Structures are given as structure tokens and as C-alpha cells.
Amino acid sequence: MQTADGPLLRIDDLRKSYGDEEVLKGIDLEIDRGDVEVLVGPSGSGKSTLLRCLNQLTEVDSGEIYLGDLEVTAPDTDPNEVRQQIGMVFQDINLFAHLTARKNVTLGLRRVRGMSTAEARDRADAELDRVGLADQADSYPAQLSGGQKQRVGIARALAMDPEVMLFDEPTSALDPELSNEVLAVMDELVAEGMTMVVVTHEMRFARGGATNISFLADGRLVERGPPEELFENPTHDRTAAFFQSIRHD
Numbered sequence: 001m002q003t004a005d006g007p008l009l010r011i012d013d014l015r016k017s018y019g020d021e022e023v024l025k026g027i028d029l030e031i032d033r034g035d036v037e038v039l040v041g042p043s044g045s046g047k048s049t050l051l052r053c054l055n056q057l058t059e060v061d062s063g064e065i066y067l068g069d070l071e072v073t074a075p076d077t078d079p080n081e082v083r084q085q086i087g088m089v090f091q092d093i094n095l096f097a098h099l100t101a102r103k104n105v106t107l108g109l110r111r112v113r114g115m116s117t118a119e120a121r122d123r124a125d126a127e128l129d130r131v132g133l134a135d136q137a138d139s140y141p142a143q144l145s146g147g148q149k150q151r152v153g154i155a156r157a158l159a160m161d162p163e164v165m166l167f168d169e170p171t172s173a174l175d176p177e178l179s180n181e182v183l184a185v186m187d188e189l190v191a192e193g194m195t196m197v198v199v200t201h202e203m204r205f206a207r208g209g210a211t212n213i214s215f216l217a218d219g220r221l222v223e224r225g226p227p228e229e230l231f232e233n234p235t236h237d238r239t240a241a242f243f244q245s246i247r248h249d
């Protein structure tokens, strides 16, 4: 998957507009295997759009995205292949209500990966165990807390054995206690060396887990660096003002 020494994910001059609104104005970013990139920035700065372009949920206008040798943005690239390699966890936890936690995880394994029922079941149970939900495999979403549902969503993405995991504000819909159990799973993934791109307002996660933080504003990558550098010594006024504002939240 990865070329000899290159970054695992490479984004070149990525642009995206919705009508007259230019949402991404030429983003360049390289992320190495095992690194954790946290995207921060004001509302509407393009963070979610960037994330969604990475696994072909949103079509780009121009620019290129590579995952190793795979050109995600090439017209003939199969979206299913991209989404197996680049898993995504969303803010609104979109589990199937009529399926158990286990079946929510096995569905993609059987349909996309073509696994047998028994193989998919074993994989699902292993991934549910990985997110601390071994005992909830037979529960339906309505029987689970928001934090547990989000952990099923993480297990579902992990089950595909992705190269990269994307997280789009995974804790924004949860109260602090439930956020913490989701953040604990994400911390585990960081410790395991998972390559991750994370949009979050959880600065504690960013401080502890990020290799680099990218600050986006108005569709541009204004500044990027390790957390301590961006938190303590931001170069740009806009970055400083942003971190000031969230500290006083």
C-alpha cells in the first residue's frame, strides 16, 4: 500500500466549491503512517469537507489525494476499495436500529468483504471486544448509550482493517462522561499506532494524541505543527485567536 518512504496519505492542491462558495481553496497535506492529524478551525472552515473528500464521500473539484500508491481521486478508483482502506466515524451515530451491535458490524464485512457468516461474526466479536463492548454484541442500538453506540461505529470501521481512520467530531453529540469512553478508545488506537485524521473540539485529545494539528480557516490550511507548538507558540494571529477563544469556552 505504501510507497517505500513516502507519506501514507498525500493531499495535493485540493479544491472544492459548493455553488459559488469555495470551501477548500487548495489544501496540501502529507500524513505519515502511524501519525495522528487533528483538524481544528472555526465552524465552516472546511474540516468536514476535507475529511469527506478523503474517502470519496464528497467529490473533489480538483487536486489529488493518494493513499500510498492508490489515487483516491482517480475517476476509475472504486469507492468501496477506498472506504475499506479509509474507515470513517461520524458525529451522528448512524447504526441500523433493527440490527444488533454485532450485525451492524458484520453487515459490511459480508457485503463488501464477502466474508462468510461465521468469519464475519468472529471478526465483529473481536472488534466489539477491542472497543470494550464484548458483552453488548446482542444488544440493539436503542439499548445502548450514545457512547456505546459510537463505539459500535468505531468497531464497524475497524472491522474492515483500514489503513487510516477518519473521525468527524465523534464526541460532539455526547455528554462529557460518554465522550470520555469514546476518547479512551481513540487513545487506545493512537497507542496502537493507527493512522488517524480527527476533527474534534476535544483539545485534551489533540494535546495528548496528535502528531500534528492543522488549523484551517476559510478553506485554507493556515498553520500546522505539533500540539505544543501550535498551543504555545502559534505563528499566525488567527491561530492564536482561535486557541484563545476555545480556552475560554
Ligand SMILES: Nc1ncnc2c1ncn2[C@@H]1O[C@H](COP(=O)(O)OP(=O)(O)OP(=O)(O)O)[C@@H](O)[C@H]1O
Pocket (backbone or CB within 6 Å): 018, 021, 023, 041, 042, 043, 044, 045, 046, 047, 048, 049, 050
Ligand atoms: N453538501 C453541502 N452542500 C452545500 N454546502 C455545503 C455542503 N457541505 C458543506 N457545505 C458548506 O461548506 C462550508 C464548510 O463546511 P464544513 O462542514 O466542511 O465545515 P466545518 O469546518 O467542518 O464546520 P463545522 O465545525 O461547523 O462542522 C460551510 O459553509 C457549509 O455550509
